[in-house]
Amino acid sequence: MLNKLFDWVDERLDVTPLWADIADHEVPEHVNPAHHFSAFVYCFGGLTFFIVVIQVLSGMFLTMYYVPDIINAWNSVFYLQNEVAFGQIVRGMHHWGASLVIVMMFLHTLRVFFQGAYKKPRELNWIVGVLIFFVMLALGLTGYLLPWDMKALFATKVTIQIIEATPLLGPYLKTLIAGHPEIVGAQTLTRFFAIHVFFLPAALFGLLAAHFIMIRRQGISGPL
Template identity: 70%
Template sequence: MLKKAYDWIDERLNVTPLWRDVADHDVPAHVNPAVKMSAFVYCFGGLTFLVITTQILSGMFLAMYYTPDITNAWYSVKYITDEVLLGNVVRGMHFWGASLVIIMMFLHMLRVFFTGAYKAPREMNWVVGVLIFFVVLAFGFTGYLLPWDQKAYWATAVGSQIAGSIPLLGPYIQTLLLGSHTVGALTLARFFAIHVFFLPAALLVLLALHFIMIRSQHIAGPL
């Protein structure tokens, strides 16, 4: 039945050449753990993408129940945790995944740096990777406020003060983040919008560029 459905789609859209162009390529021996044990360090990039995918899917589930206003935000998170079927599991995945994705991406960047994979002709891909890292950090910062508890409130207040101490642009950045002079309803609304609209759009564009360049330049050689 699945084959018939695939053949029906392929006859109309000719999808076979598309996925074969992506999937059918040789994996160098130095990145294949089955050939060389030290190749496991080349898995950090794929693992990072796996965690990012998990974060996107779990975030979509949480967004169906979350209410981004200061009156109901905490109660909606509590409802997800206590009442929604498997809500505590999905929220736990999203919570711990936020830390795990930063760790995995940091390890991936260390591997790229120490194996010299950032050098020509891949320096632009390194820049894109660094931008992805900053976007992931921004995800963590904006998402931390969304439960709207005491810890999230004061952590955001401290973080915004640090941003406000930047020379020249600091006050403007702080106002842009908070929406006013203190953490409040506008801050929560802005952080939610940034977290679920602006940052995902930026992440998808950067990931597309990252994968296109990897596909074009191929995997870097061994150290």
């Protein structure tokens, strides 16, 4: 069945050369765990991407039930957690995945740094990777407010106070993010939701595409 579907698509779009280029791409011997135990450190990047995929899919499921306003936000999370089939599992995956993806990105960054993989000709890819790291941190920060419970509310107030302390631009950034110069309320929740669901994922997908293209062009860095 899958072969027939592939043949049908290939006849119209000629995807065989593209698929062959991806599937037949050789992986260097030093990243094969069967040959070198130390090659496991090269798995951190792939594991990070795998968790990102889980975050995206689980997040899509959560947005089907989440209501981004201060009246219904907490109630919608409670309903998802206790009434929706598998809702508790999917939310748990998204919750713990948000922490795990940061840990895996940190390990991946350490591997790249200590093996000197950020040096020429991979300087630009290192910069893109650091930007991805900051985007993931911002995703965790904006998602923290969305349940609209007391812990999330006070944590967001502290975050906004830190942003306000930015020299020169602090008050403007605070108003831009919070939606109000003094109150963390409905505008703040709506903006955090929009940033978390639309703006940051768009930036993440663009940066990931650039990251993978450069890895494919430059190849995987050599061993230490």
